[in-house]
């Protein structure tokens with residue numbers, strides 16, 4: 001077969017009004033049939049495309065042999081969070097892009113198979129598995145319980161370290177919990193995968209903001225021998241246009257946190273409110289913009305617009321997310337740039353926009369958007385959600401001696417080791433790269449864990 005076994009999904013009309021997962025997952029038969037498409041290539045190009053080197057053909061072979069738990073153990077050698085990665089990794093630009101099958105037809109559905117195996121394990125493996133750990137008593141602190149911090153902590157605890165994660169929020173998971181919505185990544189699964197790391201003995205200190213409650217320098221005085229910073233990129237960017245302070249304007253970060261973490265969709269049973277009105281504009285074209293738009297629809301908005309200044313080809317979101325958003329009825333206003341948010345009595349009433357065309361490629365390699373003359377128009381909306389990127393919070397740099405950052409806020413590290421400009425302090429994930437991906441954050445956490453082990457032993 002030249003194409004992947006299709007993924008069962010909730011019908012678009014139905015799912016656009018509920019928060020249940022959009023994709024339903026492969027059946028055992030689907031998974032075995034898809035596994036048979038793998039050619040078990042000797043050179044394993046797919047593995048080169050995976051930032052954490054999952055032994056892809058090996059786990060797929062196990063699926064073909066109906067050994068689903070065996071497949072799970074193969075993946076777990078390199079990836080602590082297969083249920084999450086199987087759902088949100090951009091496989092189309094990583095392992096699946098390198099798959100030999102993709103030369104003529106569609107790649108093997110590596111992500112769907114990974115998800116199937118992880119879900120099968122969760123449903124069928126009832127007894128906790130024990131891991132033999134030789135403790136060395138050396139204390140290491142991890143800042144942030146997102147994918148970077150969790151994967152670093154998971155590797156260090158297995159190496160025998162006494163690991164404590166300090167997390168600013170009252171829940172673990174970082175963007176996996178407060179950013180990516182339930183309909184793409186069910187929170188019960190995130191909790192279960194995190195639980196498997198905590199069971200290994202990682203200590204957790206919630207509601208501790210490093211840089212406010214305690215500083216990194218104080219952690220060293222407290223006996224910690226090394227620190228990993230995985231504090232992410234949680235500071236939202238704004239356009240800097242008139243009207244951004246009106247009621248009804250949210251950063252995507254705030255909007256999604258209200259909905260995912262504070263369960264604002266269940267107001268007043270939960271105390272945090274959220275207001276969408278009937279018409280919502282989301283500014284931006286990445287995964288965050290798609291998530292915000294699709295959440296607004298599920299919260300009851302009648303019309304939701306994605307307003308993006310470049311064209312369809314330049315949309316940075318995953319193709320699958322764009323496809324799902326369109327199916328659900330999100331309206332794409334491409335080549336459109338907001339100029340001003342117009343208010344009435346302090347609330348958003350409309351967004352003034354101009355039409356754009358595309359010129360020569362700019363530094364990013366994408367064609368530069370240019371304003372069309374006399375093309376101003378008003379888009380009537382009651383809510384505007386700004387999803388044009390996030391940068392790392394400067395708090396840790398400001399309160400730690402010797403940490404240097406780029407001008408845009410990313411922590412400077414040596415790429416091979418993830419060591420910062422301060423000895424015994426390492427960093428990785430979005431705090432270093434700016435907003436990127438779950439798997440890159442996990443890969444950075446693993447690299448840092450290996451470097452910390454090397455330095456401390």
Ligand code: FAD
Pocket residue numbers: 088089090143144145146147148149166167168169172173174175176179180181208209210211230231232233234256287288291318393395396428429430431435436437438439441
């Ligand atoms: P985070 O996940 O941001 O975790 C950082 C943690 O550190 C947080 O829990 C935070 O509370 C904590 N923290 C921050 N400061 C402090 C402090 N001073 N003290 C203590 N704790 C602190 N990636 C994909 O691969 N696929 C997707 O489909 C995808 N969709 C996304 C959708 C949205 C809405 C968003 C926002 C991002 C998405 N991403 C996606 C990106 C991905 O989630 C991030 O790249 C990834 O979570 C980064 O991991 P991290 O561990 O570096 O940071």
Ligand code: SF4
Pocket residue numbers: 037038039040041044045046047056057060098099100101108110
């Ligand atoms: Fe299988 Fe594709 Fe990897 Fe080859 S490249 S081993 S076909 S998944």
